[in-house]
Amino acid sequence: MAQLIQAAHARATSDDPLDVLDAVLTLARDVSARSDAAVDQAVRQAREAGYSWTVIGERLGVSRQAARQRYADRLAQAPAPIGLIRGRDLEAALAAALAAAEADHLAEAGTEHILLGLLTDGVAAATLEQLGVSRDKIRDASHRLFDYPSEPTHEGRTVFSAEAQAALAGAEQLATERTPTCEPVAVTTPQLLAVVATNPGSRARRVLNDLGVDVADIKRLLHCYINVPRTPFGRRSRRGRPGKKQADRCSFCGHARSEERRLVAGPDVWICSECVAMCSEILAQSTEAGT
Incomplete structure (x- = not known):
């Protein structure tokens, strides 16, 4: 439950309880759908292993006929799900977090060490640096x-604390909820930063509060990466009310064109000035690092 609440806070458009409630309901529906997909996959594996519908029905608590009627067509039509992977930026951040905990002579790396690791590379690093957060400031706090x-x-290897592991699980849930069903689920630094920053009781959040960082600013900067509703094929649906022209929107963050937010057109896509600025910062950071 705690993981879902963290993911909901990261997804919500504000800290208003009603916005959080909307996010929880959306996540609950997604979790239910994912659970159904997991059962489908388990049934698929049982069938591929040679088990009969009679045996599978017994495990499901239904008759052979009911099991076959419910799953046979679904297994024939639905592709096997694609697994969850971690992005290179996230792997680098986690390695840096463990190294930081070892330097502090700790057996466990907490979410404050994850915050340190997130400054290694990627969108999370660019976001934190834009807000004036540095490694030295995190260490001092x-x-x-x-x-x-x-x-x-x-003695032995440093591991992640229970809170840090819950944050990773929350990031995986957030990435899963926001990834088109036809693509692999890639967990990257934006999801992890969103989860650790929006959990009011986390050690990372306490550090950010001590540094005077407004979590709303983090959510605003990460909006393009964690809060864009998508269709099963990975694009925002263009369909609206019949006969009503839809406003041009950024294909990355979903915001409509405005005087403050200019749009640049591409082949069937748009990108807004804020997303361009964020991309420029990330590319500049990579160039300075020699990557």
Whole structure:
């Protein structure tokens, strides 16, 4: 439940309880649909392993005929789901987070270390830097807020804390909810930053509060990457009311054209000035890093 609430806070358009409620309801529907898809996949695997509809029906608590009627056509039509993968930026961030926890002589890396790791590369790094967050500031705030041992107190490999693992699960849920069903689910740094920053009780959120960072600014900058409703084929639906011309919108963040938000046209797509600016910052950061 905590993971869903974190994902809902990241998805909501504001911290208003009604907006959060809308986000929770949307996530609940998505989780239900994903659960059904998981059952379909398990039934598919059982059939491919040679189990009869009679045996499968017994496990499902229904008759052979009911199991076959419910799943046979669905398995014939639906493709096997594509797995979840982690982006390179996220892998680099997680490795940096574990290294930061080891440097603090800790057995577990918390969400404050994830925050440090997110400054390594990608959209999350560009977002935090735009808000004036640096590694030194995060370290100083973490050592003010939390007690760290001065000497190593454990042997063996550093692992992620329960809170950090819950944040990763929340990021996976958020990525899954926002990925077209025909594509692999790629978890990247924007989802993880959104989850750790919008969880009011997380250590990362406490660090951001200490630094005076407005979480609403983080959500605004990440909007293009975590909050764009998509169709099963990965594009925002262009259909509206019959006979009514739809306003031109950015294909990335979904915002309509306005005096403040200019749009650049491409082949069947648009991109707004804010998304162009964010892309420029990310590319500039990669160039400076020599990548």
